[in-house]
Amino acid sequence: MLAIRLVAEPHRLDTLVLPLRPAGTEAGGDAPTVPVPTAVTLPDGVADEAAALAPAARLTGRAGEVRTQFRPGRTPGVLVLMGIGDGDEGDWRRAGAALARATTDETHITIALPADASPAAVRGLYEGLLLASYRFRLTDAGDAPALAGVDLLVGDPDAYLAVVETARTTARMTRLARDLTNTPSSVKNPEWFAGQVAEVAGGTPDLHLRVREPAELAAEGFGGILAVGGGSASGPRLVELDWHPAGASTHVVLVGKGITFDTGGISIKPVPAMKLMRKDMGGAAAVVAATLGAAALRLPVRITALAPLAENMVSGSAFRPGDVIRHYGGVTSESTNSDAEGRLVLADALAYAAAQLKPDLLVDLATLTGANAVALGKRTGALYSENDQLAADLLAAGEAAGESAWRMPLPADYVEFLGSEVADLYSAPEPAKSVTSALFLREFTGDLRDRWLHVDMSAPSWADADDAELTKGATGWGVRFLMRWLATLS
CATH class of the missing domain: 3.40.630.10 (Zn peptidases)
Known part of the structure; x- marks a missing residue:
């Protein structure tokens, strides 16, 4: 089963995932869709690049939307924008499922969660990742997905331990x-x-x-x-x-x-x-x-x-x-x-x-x-x-x-x-x-x-x-x- 950890600091930044929420109607109909503020500081320039990429790629932020940007020679080497819709548990579950399928060629990904991520959001994301990465095979033929580890980057990992145990079980x-x-x-x-x-x-x-x-x-x-x-x-x-x-x-x-x-x-x-x-x-x-x-x-x-x-x-x-x-x-x-x-x-x-x-x-x-x-x-x-x-x-x-x-x-x-x-x-x-x-x-x-x-x-x-x-x-x-x-x- 996919190994998922809660961490307060990034240990690996091969692939960084940033959540994307639809533009709020209060900001006007033409307001761009941009990544939500994360719980931890990102590498220099990443937030600005993601903010520019989202409208350029015409992303909507709907739950399950995923866009991958390769950045050769830089850290992270791969930047992924992940739509989370309205941000309720079901949207996070759908987002986690889409992400698990979109990153099967990666060995490890780090997801920077929003500063205001609720326990329900973490539960939905966790379940989506684990359930969509499920495979049943009675043969060794074919390549297994490479993705083996996921880090959830949060401000206070201890705040989510109970809900993660429930989601994992x-x-x-x-x-x-x-x-x-x-x-x-x-x-x-x-x-x-x-x-x-x-x-x-x-x-x-x-x-x-x-x-x-x-x-x-x-x-x-x-x-x-x-x-x-x-x-x-x-x-x-x-x-x-x-x-x-x-x-x-x-x-x-x-x-x-x-x-x-x-x-x-x-x-x-x-x-x-x-x-x-x-x-x-x-x-x-x-x-x-x-x-x-x-x-x-x-x-x-x-x-x-x-x-x-x-x-x-x-x-x-x-x-x-x-x-x-x-x-x-x-x-x-x-x-x-x-x-x-x-x-x-x-x-x-x-x-x-x-x-x-x-x-x-x-x-x-x-x-x-x-x-x-x-x-x-x-x-x-x-x-x-x-x-x-x-x-x-x-x-x-x-x-x-x-x-x-x-x-x-x-x-x-x-x-x-x-x-x-x-x-x-x-x-x-x-x-x-x-x-x-x-x-x-x-x-x-x-x-x-x-x-x-x-x-x-x-x-x-x-x-x-x-x-x-x-x-x-x-x-x-x-x-x-x-x-x-x-x-x-x-």
């Missing part, structure tokens, strides 16, 4: 979720995923891990997980990761869908829809990584992450359309589409959380349907909850973290679509697929119905191209907004 856990999700399913199965969690969690005080294997799942009645995983030679698992610090007064359970590969089962997917189904455990990756991040930051709130893991395959032992499944706690569901498998494993985990863990709040994340992408696009999740305050808190955390969601309805008259003639519930109604999926999950939340929130995150879990702090492939979506929200509970 958040980015590290987002990168972990990306790694887990990007890993091909030829490597990744339920046992492998559980092993990765054990490896990362091992030795952390107050962090406890339990992994249920198929025999335990059968003994305890986790029928949904067993049904979905029954067609695979790689048996299902239920990961239960509990961060339980002394004195915690609030308990949150996070549930994440963990289908390590989804063929659709007997209701098999067409190849174009199947080829990226290694991402179908993005919810499990997010809740596990967020819990590990909370433990690393020692947030004083109890968090239990539940990751029901299964591989939905086609075989003689696969569950069939029309099967009736008995979930944890005894509720039965009729499934006439084996490609609607995620809700079946989530139902078990939600029912277990409500009946046995009895948390104060229950949140689930799932790459559940593609339906929400039609309305909300690729960067926005669909959020469902009956609890106005819980929904508002999660939406605010997502907005601050750069992971937006939109609240969707839970119409009472759609509940009739869940009716089955042979079971308690019908799991895969055709109308309003994202909405009825959420309504199905709600049926397993018991007394926590009014303290439950569901996010359908299928679309934003994967990026088709580099986009700001996102890199092509798995986005690690959900880690940042969960960690931001969990910090508010402490």
